[in-house]
Amino acid sequence: MSRPLLTVDNLTVDFKTDEGMITAVDGVSFELKEGEILGLVGESGSGKSVTAKSLMLLNAGNTTYGGDGKIVLRHEDRDIDVLSIENPRDMMTIRGGAISMIFQEPMASFAPAITIGGQMVEQLLLHSSMNKREARELSIDMLNRVGISDAKARFDQYSFELSGGMRQRAMIAMALSTQPKVLIADEPTTALDVTIQAQVLDLMKDLISEYGMAVLLITHDLGVIAQTADRVAVMYLGKIVETGSVRQIIKAPKHPYTKGLLKALPDLDDLGAALTPVAGDIPSPLERPAGCVFHTRCPEIIAGRCNMDLPETTDLGTGHSVSCFAATPLVEAST
């Protein structure tokens, strides 16, 4: 097996706020291999976006990264420890160069007063040795690639002149034009209609396999994950509770939270079925539960155990791992 392109090891992210320290990400570890799409699922507030932003050190100024956490990116045959980069100039090779990001809200992520083309050319000038004319040609070419008709005219338009789907296509064209090693897609289709979502997902899948990059796909939509991702990590309150191949997670989930998420989804093939919500509300990050973070809502809670101890991540074989006492009784018996 090839060495992973990106390794995140025991990443912990805290925010200092007026109300106290908030732990948004707590001991998260995962790997991303070349050409792989890793789906990161979870509710709002589970720390998906914060994890993604940490890869490019994009979190706000009140962020502290926990002591022994590491993010290692393999770039041109050397390992770069992202968290220890101090010089903004060194950060440039990573931000927008080795790693690109597609944001959720395409309207908010383009500068409103600069043309689409202007923004595309600017980043190419920063990250490559192209001159202005080459950058312009490549940008128009990329706009064509993502299925924007009349790309030459669009190049000189502003983001408000484009529709939502078009804007997200332009965003993808922009993110891919620097040929990044890793693409982070943070809810890339959440703001779009289903018909447009289907178009954009197809396009992303094509481009990803063509460029052979690794993708971290963040979404709360398990359907989108099922249709695009190779592997899935499920996050809850800053922790990854279950990881596995997309088939393992969707067809044989082990963690009660993953099971609950799947059951809560309306099933189009069985209209009569009752909807089963995951009981209770997600706790405030200021009052993180002791023990297993999910125990306050868990239907399979083991009293005296889940609310006291933190479950370890247990490998179930073939890349499927889960952090839950109830799901790993065998391991429990042997200890």
Place this chain on the structure above:
Amino acid sequence: MTETPLISVRDLSVHFPIGGAGFGKKLFVRAVDNVSIDIAPGTFFGLVGESGSGKTTLGRALLKAVPLTSGHVQYRDNGVDLDLRALSKAELKEYRKRCQLIFQDPYAALSPRMTVRDIIAEPLEVMKITSSRQETDERVREIAAKCRINLEHLRRFPHAFSGGQRQRISIARALVCNPRFLVADECVAALDVSIQADILNLLNSLQKELGLTFLFISHDLSVVAHTCDHVAVMYLGQIVEIAPTKKLFANTRHPYTHSLLSAIPHLDPDAEKKAIKLEGEIPSPINPPPGCKFHTRCPFARDRCKVESPEWRQMDDEHFAACHFTDELNLSRA
């Protein structure tokens, strides 16, 4: 339909004027164009479509919150008979008590400066339904309990609550004045799936308990499928298909409904690839295409679709679709 509909809409249009095109020509956004629907009492009536299809405008028109350009909307309930285009001031007041709206975004819909109790009590005070503070409090507590809001939370402010809890507060506010008809506009779109199911179940039990009628607007077909009794599919201001939910999903008759259905990402990674993929985007409602409005994106469009606008056709009992070739297309989901 044998039952008298609670709301019956005939040829309703809502057009918004926008800046002129010069030479004295006026331009209009045809947000709702010739829509006719019947909403039976005590049911969930679903309205689906992409953004820009006019769902929200239709919902607001039924609440008389936007001016109606033409057509008829009739509200009939236990001897109360109101024509929405010709309401007197007193009648409008009466109608306002009977109809309420649940908003999409529970973070924006609640004033951060009011306590939960004040938020829920406000409609009572504005419409002068209760006469004393004690009576108001009683009514607030009663409805809060029905919506599963912890009564101790009534003194708190909205910022202390999660999305699901806020949506329950928002529902309580809509229900406090005992309305008969509710428009739920994308009321679960901003919520996580684990909470979404909880709110849908709550709406369902409230509907049964209080005998409410809902217009349930959503872009999410799977949510509508699970909640509604009847579904209307909207495209560019017009309704293209309307049927009881089970029939609509088992036996789709309009290509647009079919493409909406096939665009939903399937939860099974090994599921067969979809049949139809729509190209392009929804055209502008300022200058809608001639003929069948869907022909610019329809994979089955023929020459006739480009010039002739399709008639409403009855498939069976309560199933209607507006498509020239629905009999030739085999769209049902196997």
